[in-house]
Amino acid sequence: MSTLEEHLSEDVAVILVIIGIVDGKPHVLLVHRSATPQEGKFALPGGKWKRTESLESSALQKLVQETGIENLYLEQLFTTTGLDQNTPSIAVAYFALADSNSVQLRNEEEWRPGWFAVESLPELAFDNNLVIAQAMSRIGAKLQYSNIAYSLLPDEFTLRQLQDVYEAIDTQPIDRRNFRKKMLASGLIEATGKIRRDGAHRPAQLYRFTSREAILI
Amino acid sequence: MSTLEEHLSEDVAVILVIIGIVDGKPHVLLVHRSATPQEGKFALPGGKWKRTESLESSALQKLVQETGIENLYLEQLFTTTGLDQNTPSIAVAYFALADSNSVQLRNEEEWRPGWFAVESLPELAFDNNLVIAQAMSRIGAKLQYSNIAYSLLPDEFTLRQLQDVYEAIDTQPIDRRNFRKKMLASGLIEATGKIRRDGAHRPAQLYRFTSREAILI
DNA sequence: TCAAAAGTGTTCTATCTACACCCATGT
DNA sequence: ACATGGGTGTAGATAGAACACTTTTGA
Numbered sequence: 111m112s113t114l115e116e117h118l119s120e121d122v123a124v125i126l127v128i129i130g131i132v133d134g135k136p137h138v139l140l141v142h143r144s145a146t147p148q149e150g151k152f153a154l155p156g157g158k159w160k161r162t163e164s165l166e167s168s169a170l171q172k173l174v175q176e177t178g179i180e181n182l183y184l185e186q187l188f189t190t191t192g193l194d195q196n197t198p199s200i201a202v203a204y205f206a207l208a209d210s211n212s213v214q215l216r217n218e219e220e221w222r223p224g225w226f227a228v229e230s231l232p233e234l235a236f237d238n239n240l241v242i243a244q245a246m247s248r249i250g251a252k253l254q255y256s257n258i259a260y261s262l263l264p265d266e267f268t269l270r271q272l273q274d275v276y277e278a279i280d281t282q283p284i285d286r287r288n289f290r291k292k293m294l295a296s297g298l299i300e301a302t303g304k305i306r307r308d309g310a311h312r313p314a315q316l317y318r319f320t321s322r323e324a325i326l327i
Numbered sequence: 328m329s330t331l332e333e334h335l336s337e338d339v340a341v342i343l344v345i346i347g348i349v350d351g352k353p354h355v356l357l358v359h360r361s362a363t364p365q366e367g368k369f370a371l372p373g374g375k376w377k378r379t380e381s382l383e384s385s386a387l388q389k390l391v392q393e394t395g396i397e398n399l400y401l402e403q404l405f406t407t408t409g410l411d412q413n414t415p416s417i418a419v420a421y422f423a424l425a426d427s428n429s430v431q432l433r434n435e436e437e438w439r440p441g442w443f444a445v446e447s448l449p450e451l452a453f454d455n456n457l458v459i460a461q462a463m464s465r466i467g468a469k470l471q472y473s474n475i476a477y478s479l480l481p482d483e484f485t486l487r488q489l490q491d492v493y494e495a496i497d498t499q500p501i502d503r504r505n506f507r508k509k510m511l512a513s514g515l516i517e518a519t520g521k522i523r524r525d526g527a528h529r530p531a532q533l534y535r536f537t538s539r540e541a542i543l544i
Numbered sequence: 545t546c547a548a549a550a551g552t553g554t555t556c557t558a559t560c561t562a563c564a565c566c567c568a569t570g571t
Numbered sequence: 572a573c574a575t576g577g578g579t580g581t582a583g584a585t586a587g588a589a590c591a592c593t594t595t596t597g598a
Contacts, residue, residue: 121338122417161415164408189406189419191381198378200339200419202406270549287552288588311549312595487577504579505561528576529568 123201124168125156125238127187127245128176130210130225131262131278137210137225138242139176140234144220148235154242155223156201169204176223178214183207183261183324187245190237201236205245207261229281250279256326257298260319266302268314269293296327340418341385342373342455344404344462345393347427347442348479348495354427354442355459356393357451361437365452371459372440373418386421393440395431400424400478400541404462407454418453422462424478446498467496473543474515477536483519485531486510513544 128139140152155176159168165186174180187203215223226232228246231239252258253276262275273289293299300320305313345356357369372393376385382403391397404420432440443449445463448456469475470493479492490506510516517537522530 159417165406165417166408186405188403189382191383200376200382202417268550285589286550287590290551291553292587307596309549310547310597312551314550485577502562503577504563507578508580509560524569526576527570527574529578531577 121199122159122165123156123199124159124165124172125154125201125203125241126169126172126176127154127203127205127242128173128182128208129205129228129245129249129262130208130213131275132210132225132227134274134278136228136246136278138228138231139208139213139215139223140226141221141223143235151235152226152232153235154203154238155221159202165202169202173204173206176216177206177208177212179208179212181261181322183258185248185324187241187248190241192237203241203245205249207249207258209262209264212264246279253279256324257319257321258324260322266304266316266318268306268316270314272299272317298325298327338416339376339382340373340416341376341382341389342371342418342420342458343386343389343393344371344420344422344459345390345399345425346422346445346462346466346479347425347430348492349427349442349444351491351495353445353463353495355445355448356425356430356432356440357443358438358440360452368452369443369449370452371420371455372438376419382419386419390421390423393433394423394425394429396425396429398478398539400475402465402541404458404465407458409454420458420462422466424466424475426479426481429481463496470496473541474536474538475541477539483521483533483535485523485533487531489516489534515542515544 126139130137130139139155141155143149143151143153155172157168157172159165163171166184169186170184173182173184184204184206187205189200189202191198191200210225215225228242231242233239234242249258259272259275263271269290272293273284273286276289277284298319298321299317302316302318304316306316307313343356347354347356356372358372360366360368360370372389374385374389376382380388383401386403387401390399390401401421401423404422406417406419408415408417427442432442445459448459450456451459466475476489476492480488486507487503489510490501490503493506494501515536515538516534519533519535521533523533524530
């Protein structure tokens with residue numbers, strides 16, 4: 111890569127808001143900045159856009175690198191300027207949804223990636239707090255009229271797990287009976303026929319999403 | 328500006344989907360490309376991002392240049408790569424809504440800007456047809472739960488004019504009585520007390536938007 | 545037998561849809 | 572007087588919200 115191209119590639123960054131549910135609450139994957147600028151702060155994972163590929167490819171590649179998973183829901187959020195006041199640059203933000211139990215965090219001394227509860231984040235580098243807030247807002251809206259929750263859960267799940275995801279994002283309780291009716295009537299999920307025993311109570315039926323591609327309803 | 332900076336600035340473009348209603352149908356403002364690449368085709372107006380300002384400022388400046396209006400609704404759509412296969416670059420697309428009767432088109436021989444009906448567009452430069460389709464989809468959705476229609480109309484308007492806007496975007500007829508009830512109940516508009524006479528029929532009351540800032544409902 | 549979560553139906557309420565007639569004006 | 576678009580109310584259908592008891596299991 112020529113010196114010119116190296117310089118050029120610093121102009122455009124891709125950053126990722128990777129959301130997962132941990133302990134029933136939405137968490138975001140953050141890394142620790144060990145280099146300037148904003149050294150010592152936590153920040154969203156990201157990288158430079160490689161001019162030889164599309165933005166989407168760059169984001170997807172970073173997503174796989176951070177989570178070890180291939181088929182997560184990934185959507186562009188927006189593009190901002192001025193991450194860093196000193197060097198004019200633009201950052202294209204994406205958000206992704208992941209089943210946190212399936213994610214394999216990178217174990218790197220330099221970055222120390224980890225899950226952080228969205229409701230109690232520290233002050234992050236750049237405008238990352240704002241970017242995360244926007245992502246949560248978009249996810250909340252989109253949960254209501256799409257099946258993107260598929261990306262927050264394992265292939266098979268109980269209706270209670272599904273409801274937990276909705277309640278974690280909406281942060282308000284949902285009536286169990288109405289939720290079941292609505293989800294089943296939507297056609298987005300179907301029973302697998304299997305049941306799961308996990309405690310001193312009636313076993314729960316397992317469901318799956320009828321499609322694991324994003325669908326608007 | 329140094330040679331390096333000139334080169335850098337070519338990497339990021341801002342393009343605008345400016346939508347207005349002409350003859351009861353949605354139209355988009357296009358310009359004629361008189362230079363390579365894609366010479367001779369029509370395209371969305373746009374320009375290079377100036378690294379000394381924010382993306383939003385660049386878009387707004389271009390918007391004023393094309394329409395002569397300051398306070399239009401402007402929203403970022405998304406960012407794409409590969410407008411031109413040869414030189415890797417990214418384009419940040421915005422859409423704006425304008426009262427076409429208030430717009431003063433630039434009268435430039437080189438660009439020849441004009442309004443084109445969205446439903447019968449020619450093949451445009453780059454992926455502009457796709458960008459416009461996405462903009463229309465977003466506008467259609469947003470009309471339902473916001474007041475962005477304010478930007479498509481003059482300050483004072485009749486309920487019929489407002490309904491025409493909605494029908495032009497949705498491309499399906501709406502019941503007049505239900506529409507009036509819903510709009511008035513929403514609180515987004517209020518009567519001005521004035522009436523407008525324009526023909527051999529009962530005069531219509533004029534309304535205004537209670538707010539000319541974007542509001543979600 | 546007890547605790548804990550799963551499963552299930554009905555009533556009420558609010559919202560959306562469909563629909564027809566009179567009113568004010570200019571010609 | 573007539574043609575044109577503005578203005579109004581009601582009834583039926585649909586979707587969402589509220590709400591309590593029985594079932595199955597493990598300890």
